[in-house]
Amino acid sequence: MDIKQTMENVGQAARAASRETARASTAAKNAALLAMARAIRDGRGALLAANAEDVAEAKANGLDAAMIDRLMLTAQGVESMAQGLEQVAALPDPVGEISDMKRRPSGIQVGKMRVPLGVVGIIYEARPNVTADAAALCLKSGNAAILRGGKEAIRSNQAIAACVRSGLKAAGLPEAAVQVIATTDRAAVGELVAMPQYVDVIVPRGGKGLIERISKEARVPVIKHLDGNCHVYVDAAADADKAMRIVENAKTQRLGTCNTAESLLIARPVAAALLPKLAAMLAGKGIEIRGCAETQQLVPGAKPASEEDYYTEYLAAIISVKVVADVGEAIEHINRYSSAHTEAIVTEDYTNAIRFLREVDSSSVMVNASTRFADGFEYGLGAEIGISTDKFHARGPVGLEGLTSQKWIVLGNGEVRS
Amino acid sequence: MDIKQTMENVGQAARAASRETARASTAAKNAALLAMARAIRDGRGALLAANAEDVAEAKANGLDAAMIDRLMLTAQGVESMAQGLEQVAALPDPVGEISDMKRRPSGIQVGKMRVPLGVVGIIYEARPNVTADAAALCLKSGNAAILRGGKEAIRSNQAIAACVRSGLKAAGLPEAAVQVIATTDRAAVGELVAMPQYVDVIVPRGGKGLIERISKEARVPVIKHLDGNCHVYVDAAADADKAMRIVENAKTQRLGTCNTAESLLIARPVAAALLPKLAAMLAGKGIEIRGCAETQQLVPGAKPASEEDYYTEYLAAIISVKVVADVGEAIEHINRYSSAHTEAIVTEDYTNAIRFLREVDSSSVMVNASTRFADGFEYGLGAEIGISTDKFHARGPVGLEGLTSQKWIVLGNGEVRS
Numbered sequence: 092m093d094i095k096q097t098m099e100n101v102g103q104a105a106r107a108a109s110r111e112t113a114r115a116s117t118a119a120k121n122a123a124l125l126a127m128a129r130a131i132r133d134g135r136g137a138l139l140a141a142n143a144e145d146v147a148e149a150k151a152n153g154l155d156a157a158m159i160d161r162l163m164l165t166a167q168g169v170e171s172m173a174q175g176l177e178q179v180a181a182l183p184d185p186v187g188e189i190s191d192m193k194r195r196p197s198g199i200q201v202g203k204m205r206v207p208l209g210v211v212g213i214i215y216e217a218r219p220n221v222t223a224d225a226a227a228l229c230l231k232s233g234n235a236a237i238l239r240g241g242k243e244a245i246r247s248n249q250a251i252a253a254c255v256r257s258g259l260k261a262a263g264l265p266e267a268a269v270q271v272i273a274t275t276d277r278a279a280v281g282e283l284v285a286m287p288q289y290v291d292v293i294v295p296r297g298g299k300g301l302i303e304r305i306s307k308e309a310r311v312p313v314i315k316h317l318d319g320n321c322h323v324y325v326d327a328a329a330d331a332d333k334a335m336r337i338v339e340n341a342k343t344q345r346l347g348t349c350n351t352a353e354s355l356l357i358a359r360p361v362a363a364a365l366l367p368k369l370a371a372m373l374a375g376k377g378i379e380i381r382g383c384a385e386t387q388q389l390v391p392g393a394k395p396a397s398e399e400d401y402y403t404e405y406l407a408a409i410i411s412v413k414v415v416a417d418v419g420e421a422i423e424h425i426n427r428y429s430s431a432h433t434e435a436i437v438t439e440d441y442t443n444a445i446r447f448l449r450e451v452d453s454s455s456v457m458v459n460a461s462t463r464f465a466d467g468f469e470y471g472l473g474a475e476i477g478i479s480t481d482k483f484h485a486r487g488p489v490g491l492e493g494l495t496s497q498k499w500i501v502l503g504n505g506e507v508r509s
Numbered sequence: 510m511d512i513k514q515t516m517e518n519v520g521q522a523a524r525a526a527s528r529e530t531a532r533a534s535t536a537a538k539n540a541a542l543l544a545m546a547r548a549i550r551d552g553r554g555a556l557l558a559a560n561a562e563d564v565a566e567a568k569a570n571g572l573d574a575a576m577i578d579r580l581m582l583t584a585q586g587v588e589s590m591a592q593g594l595e596q597v598a599a600l601p602d603p604v605g606e607i608s609d610m611k612r613r614p615s616g617i618q619v620g621k622m623r624v625p626l627g628v629v630g631i632i633y634e635a636r637p638n639v640t641a642d643a644a645a646l647c648l649k650s651g652n653a654a655i656l657r658g659g660k661e662a663i664r665s666n667q668a669i670a671a672c673v674r675s676g677l678k679a680a681g682l683p684e685a686a687v688q689v690i691a692t693t694d695r696a697a698v699g700e701l702v703a704m705p706q707y708v709d710v711i712v713p714r715g716g717k718g719l720i721e722r723i724s725k726e727a728r729v730p731v732i733k734h735l736d737g738n739c740h741v742y743v744d745a746a747a748d749a750d751k752a753m754r755i756v757e758n759a760k761t762q763r764l765g766t767c768n769t770a771e772s773l774l775i776a777r778p779v780a781a782a783l784l785p786k787l788a789a790m791l792a793g794k795g796i797e798i799r800g801c802a803e804t805q806q807l808v809p810g811a812k813p814a815s816e817e818d819y820y821t822e823y824l825a826a827i828i829s830v831k832v833v834a835d836v837g838e839a840i841e842h843i844n845r846y847s848s849a850h851t852e853a854i855v856t857e858d859y860t861n862a863i864r865f866l867r868e869v870d871s872s873s874v875m876v877n878a879s880t881r882f883a884d885g886f887e888y889g890l891g892a893e894i895g896i897s898t899d900k901f902h903a904r905g906p907v908g909l910e911g912l913t914s915q916k917w918i919v920l921g922n923g924e925v926r927s
Binding site: 463 | 710750762853
């Protein structure tokens with residue numbers, strides 16, 4: 092059977108299953124999630140064996156250490172996967188929630204009901220735990236899922252898929268509610284993103300290359316997670332201690348995450364007093380500083396920052412620095428160079444704080460807090476399927492609610508329109 | 510200058526203006542809307558003259574009467590346009606609204622702030638009043654707008670655009686906040702829908718051909734309004750009077766609107782008692798009945814309905830009818846044949862009502878009310894830019910809120926992540 096027909100069959104089965112997941116009771120969905128967790132714990136031996144084969148092949152193919160690290164499952168990793176499923180079971184069910192009911196002059200009551208999107212396609216890379224996480228979030232939000240992991244993890248993913256299917260079956264839900272693509276043919280991705288009749292949204296999780304390719308090819312909406320070129324702006328009215336603490340945490344707690352700060356802006360009136368201290372703290376943590384002319388004057392040893400630097404998500408021990416006149420210039424700079432992920436202002440000035448919150452056009456905007464908080468768990472979503480840098484539909488960390496939509500409902504008593 | 514460069518310039522100007530409209534005060538936006546209304550009233554003579562030229566050319570080109578009717582402005586039409594602008598000025602400003610603030614264990618407070626989408630592109634056909642309506646909704650929701658009306662209305666639209674610009678200027682807002690494309694070159698549409706760097710969403714308003722073409726070519730999200738193949742299902746537990754009233758209103762109040770019922774489903778246990786009465790009422794209003802075999806037995810003179818009939822949005826004095834076993838079969842039929850616009854159940858049974866609300870996958874689902882209520886004004890949105898039959902982002906009538914998104918905001922006091 093050719094790949095087009097295979098994906099057509101997968102799509103059709105997902106669409107049919109999505110009708111059942113949409114109306115499934117909270118109890119049935121939770122029972123399935125808990126049964127999946129049990130199947131994963133019980134199947135630990137088989138999971139680890141399948142994963143060991145994937146890892147051996149990856150090593151034989153010369154994949155780099157970071158990739159193998161993401162691919163490898165441990166007994167602890169299997170337990171985390173099972174716990175993740177249980178955590179999603181414990182989250183409130185968003186489906187069917189009614190809100191904003193209002194009585195209209197005609198007599199009808201109008202409001203909204205939260206409903207699943209339908210079929211969610213998720214495309215990811217080497218990490219096998221995404222298979223369990225994504226299955227859980229899609230099912231709990233009433234959607235059917237089509238999962239396509241990296242070819243390196245094919246055996247691990249199929250082993251996890253078997254546990255997922257057994258959980259669905261145990262709860263009386265259709266096994267096609269979560270399908271994990273069994274072929275490693277790259278053409279399957281091209282088909283998956285171009286079936287608007289079967290797939291309602293695509294969530295790509297992975298590197299920039301993957302996300303750009305999918306955005307270009309997609310014929311359905313995409314929840315994109317692109318770069319995190321995050322900024323911390325230290326305002327003239329900043330509390331110096333908070334500034335030190337937040338810059339340190341935002342830049343140095345972890346270098347490789349999307350919510351790590353990559354650029355520091357500081358207001359001119361406090362630059363001479365604060366920037367040398369901030370720079371010394373950063374240098375002490377091994378961070379290279381690339382700054383504007385004023386930064387270079389205030390920070391001996393700072394390298395010059397190019398235009399390109401201000402656009403860059405380093406994911407490395409480098410930070411770009413710029414001295415700006417005030418909050419207005421900071422906002423302008425951010426709205427120009429940022430990737431619209433997460434930005435923070437450090438200030439004790441009410442008006443500057445509110446203006447920054449209002450005018451910075453990013454998915455998360457913070458006052459006196461570290462950019463590292465931009466995360467589904469920290470925000471209380473329970474879990475996240477990704478962090479959207481788009482504006483349409485969902486922005487920032489996307490949890491269960493981001494996988495749903497709202498329809499209008501009308502409760503009447505025989506009213507007609509006049 | 511070629512069309513690509515022209516549209517590039519329009520896009521750039523819109524993006525720049527959108528930064529200003531996003532932070533504009535409610536007072537400035539309302540002042541602009543009221544000044545536009547004044548300019549339209551004061552410019553009535555010029556508007557009517559420009560429109561008369563458009564109408565004369567349309568007649569010379571042999572356009573049909575319905576098209577000319579949509580194109581033609583009267584003194585009353587000009588006054589309605591001005592009042593429409595004043596009504597949007599009176600609506601609450603959605604921009605900057607903060608909601609769902611919650612304190613997290615880390616100490617931060619997390620919530621959402623409503624923000625404009627950015628730049629909205631609207632593509633429409635002959636009706637010149639859409640120019641003023643769309644300008645008002647986009648501006649009030651903090652967006653910049655690029656409007657592209659039908660070539661038949663080019664003089665009318667440019668005359669309205671002059672009033673819009675003078676209103677923006679009077680309120681100190683950038684004139685590029687609302688740009689009405691001056692060229693009638695069709696290539697401009699192709700460019701407009703393929704500039705993701707400048708345009709955040711496209712709203713096509715018009716016939717199916719226009720919307721399908723735009724969906725196919727778009728490189729940015731589209732808020733689509735496709736067919737309205739709406740259903741009324743008369744349940745076994747229906748109140749007979751409500752059923753008569755609702756079917757009459759839903760089908761016959763206006764034949765050509767998207768929220769008009771095109772299909773009637775009736776539960777078998779009440780079909781023999783109710784369907785002949787419903788059919789007689791419809792026949793008395795000149796409606797042709799096309800039904801299943803059981804319908805034909807119960808309604809002398811009913812024509813047979815083909816599979817195609819059940820998919821059809823007639824926009825005419827025809828209704829398709831089917832006798833179904835129960836609410837389950839009704840839901841299944843609707844989810845298969847409907848265009849996912851609006852469906853209503855007539856019932857006094859609580860469980861059937863709730864099940865219909867939950868399981869019917871359409872943008873508006875109603876109990877004991879006419880499908881004709883699916884409308885931004887009837888729902889209390891104040892105005893609507895369209896009715897979305899999509900699931901992603903906005904479903905059903907789209908008002909000011911549908912032209913906005915929510916970003917996350919975090920209020921801290923120096924918290925860092927541990």
